[in-house]
Amino acid sequence: MSIQWYPHIAPFIANAPMFGFADVKLATTVAKAGGFGFIGGGYDFRPESTQLSTLDRQLAEARAVLGVKDEPLPLGVGFITLQPDGFIANAIPILQKHQVAAVWLSFPQADADHGALIQAIREQQDWDTKVFVQVGTVAAAKEAIRQGVDILVVQGTDAGGHQWLRGASLMSLLPEVRDLLSEAQNTTTAILAAGGIVDGRGAVAAMGLGADGIVMGTRFLATVECPAPSAMKQTILSSTDGGVTTIKSVRHDVFQSTDVFPRQYDGRAVIGINYQESEAGVDDDEVIRRYNEARQAGEDQRRTVWAGSSVGSINAVLSVDDVITTIRQEVRAVINRIRTVV
Ligand SMILES: Cc1cc2nc3c(=O)[nH]c(=O)nc-3n(C[C@H](O)[C@H](O)[C@H](O)COP(=O)(O)O)c2cc1C
Known part of the structure; x- marks a missing residue:
């Protein structure tokens, strides 16, 4: 075809x-x-x-x-x-x-x-x-x-x-x-x-x-x-069971201050440190501060890894x-x- x-x-x-x-x-x-x-x-x-x-x-x-x-x-x-x-x-x-x-x-x-x-x-x-x-x-x-x-x-x-x-x-x-x-x-x-x-x-x-x-x-x-970045590729390789390890949410954009999409959209990404801390009760301003601090230090570990739920097969x-x-x-x-x- x-x-x-x-x-x-x-x-x-x-x-x-x-x-x-x-x-x-x-x-x-x-x-x-x-x-x-x-x-x-x-x-x-x-x-x-x-x-x-x-x-x-x-x-x-x-x-x-x-x-x-x-x-x-x-x-x-x-x-x-x-x-x-x-x-x-x-x-x-x-x-x-x-x-x-x-x-x-x-x-x-x-x-x-x-x-x-x-x-x-x-x-x-x-x-x-x-x-x-x-x-x-x-x-x-x-x-x-x-x-x-x-x-x-x-x-x-x-x-x-x-x-x-x-x-x-x-x-x-x-x-x-x-x-x-x-x-x-x-x-x-x-x-x-x-x-x-x-x-x-x-x-x-x-x-x-x-x-x-x-x-x-x-x-x-x-x-x-x-x-x-290779850290992003490694996160995809090490993630399995994508229905659990990734999530559709508007929160990914909030944490990295890229929340410009209209509310009819969200995004699927791997559940990372930002998301976990937020779920554990850390407030948004603090998660955003930690994200910015890591970025300024040139670290990738808080960067959102946008990825689909089939990560487990990659x-x-x-x-x-x-x-x-x-x-x-x-x-x-x-x-x-x-x-x-x-
Ligand atoms: C890292 C990443 C960035 C994306 N950026 C865009 C984009 O800029 N424009 C767009 O139309 N879709 C974007 N998408 C969504 C894709 O168009 C597509 O729908 C999606 O990747 C398909 O699902 P899959 O990732 O499971 O293959 C992006 C997807 C990923 C994973």
Whole structure:
């Protein structure tokens, strides 16, 4: 099975545009390994945004790394759209200049907020790009379909990082979103599954639920090429039983003073020192003070480790190439095994 626009990537595997972690190196390595690479573009669209100037530089570098000259750049950029002011004026020109092949939008203030951005992307001359929108509820999926999304990224609550506060796992969410498209006889919009997929078993399960391909975040965090600190990768490797050792909460952002997301979202992360101290009764101001003190001392142990509930199945830091090649082999093996039991 493949997605009509990417017949050469089958099964379709993309890295999530994890801001701060999915950089040009990770994205181009994913592309070279035969997947679809995303760079995390951030959330600040002001003219003076250093996130946008960094993105501009990374996209130029990606062209050089991939040896792409006149053709579109076969990569995507993901944005967090909770403050969309400036996106049209300041982000779109950079994306168009580099002829980026895909734009991923996630986490708007209200489900309807992406309409104007999608329209502005579509109106650009000389730039053909695909629009991905990440959704965590059936209502958000409906809205994105109405706004003309090309690829719906259906995010279940096993996902690492930010997500819908009230949601469901892929097991319940994905079939319902697939039915929306089937009932509307919509055969053009594609669906990707995100949330808890770390190997071929999860990939086949997602496709069984109705996905055309998969997105992984946490699995790509624990790769050689990901710029995440090694302490973060080690936390993922040593965590098992993710339903117990990770938790969906708005508290992770509170502790590290990144609580800027609207209340319709929270985030899944490993339960770390901050969370444990808070549960033991230490008040928020003191947890935040300890967090800042550790940061200033250059220590990573209080940093939030955003990670999905499948951490228990990630047991080694692998190269991106190994992750993608192994998943492709596992997908074939799992399908063969299923044939023996049906
Ligand atoms: C460390 C980390 C950072 C993330 N940052 C972003 C982001 O910047 N934008 C976004 O749309 N999603 C982000 N996500 C969520 C992913 O898009 C995706 O839904 C999630 O990683 C899928 O679940 P998995 O981690 O179990 O694979 C992030 C996830 C993680 C683990």
